[in-house]
Amino acid sequence: MSNCERNKKILLELVKRPGNRRCADCRAPDPDWACYKLGVFVCLNCSGIHRSLSSRVKSIKLDFWEDELVEFMESEGNTNAQASYEKAVPPYYYQPQQNDHLVLREQWIRAKYERMEFTGETKYPPLSYTTGEILTGMLWKKGKENTQFLKRKFVLSEREFTLTYFNKENESKGPKAVIPIKDLNATFQPEKIGHPHGLQITYQDDNHTRNLYVYHESFYSDCHTVACGLWRITWYNAIRAARYAYLKTAYPTGSDEELIPKITRKYLKEGYMEKTGPLESFKKRWFILDSQNRKLLYFKGQLDAEELGVIFIGTESNGYSVKECVPKHARGNKWKCGVMVETPERQFVFTCEQEREQREWLDALRQVLSRPMAPQDYTSKYG
Ligand SMILES: [Zn+2]
Known part of the structure; x- marks a missing residue:
């Protein structure tokens, strides 16, 4: 040989x-x-x-x-x-x-x-949770009503467990929004936002889901308050650090194994489907399936700040079902691959452009449907 x-x-x-x-x-x-x-x-x-x-x-x-x-x-x-x-x-x-x-x-x-950040040497000490304000910097944020991105100051505080942002021109007027870390989720969204460091920040605002679309210009955040000059972190990981610190406070007995999956969550599926209402014809909407909260949210467009509606996905034994369908008597639908979601209250019909998309939605929805409901899911539906 x-x-x-x-x-x-x-x-x-x-x-x-x-x-x-x-x-x-x-x-x-x-x-x-x-x-x-x-x-x-x-x-x-x-x-x-x-x-x-x-x-x-x-x-x-x-x-x-x-x-x-x-x-x-x-x-x-x-x-x-x-x-x-x-x-x-x-x-x-x-x-x-x-x-x-x-x-x-x-x-x-x-x-x-x-950079050998994780070899345990002191060059990159892990983030300490006693600094209070962990990250301050400028992020480009998409306007709520338009597609323009403007530079805004963001402050991530671990003492308050909040993410605050300011309108640059009116910083003296106080913050534009103070978002509790408690129900904040950050998803990495370069494609949707059209920037390699694009982030979608989602939180609850008066029972509504609110999205912020932001990006930072450089690989690492441009400035931060941790004294050590060598210490570098991306906004995504800084938000994760704040979430982890919050979870450690909220669930002091929780193990890392339990808490780490809760730090941030990826959405099980996102994409366009057509949707009909009881009176309207089919309209194209952007859907997000948040598996952890058992919620199918829909938006007018994929970069919308607020959802148009939300459908709770329970289990079969609670009267929910998901099946393939051929939409009948439908007005205005261009797409033919139907997905029917039945809840105890009503029936929803969505259509996908392609069979592959239809299959992916059916699989994702069934995955949520087949997972037993946890006590907090009841709160999420009725709370
Ligand atoms: Zn690999």
């Missing part, structure tokens, strides 16, 4: 070892690339990020491997790398998964290997 074949065989054995079976960075199964400078096995997507950061990468199957590189991969591997590069990841820090946006994965990879 030639060296080349032998080395390939060793690599294919190595990548079957428990620690190497998943991508070192996004945990995608069966990585078939390797970064041989760091000694980690990664998926194709993460290998692209490593390459762009001028880390050396090779394909396990397609590239030629020298003996010493194979030996290095054998001596390092994902388990060893994680033990040093991920030794001290703060619990609030978002660790991206395989389907997450490139920007989130790149931030993670850079923080981990380039």
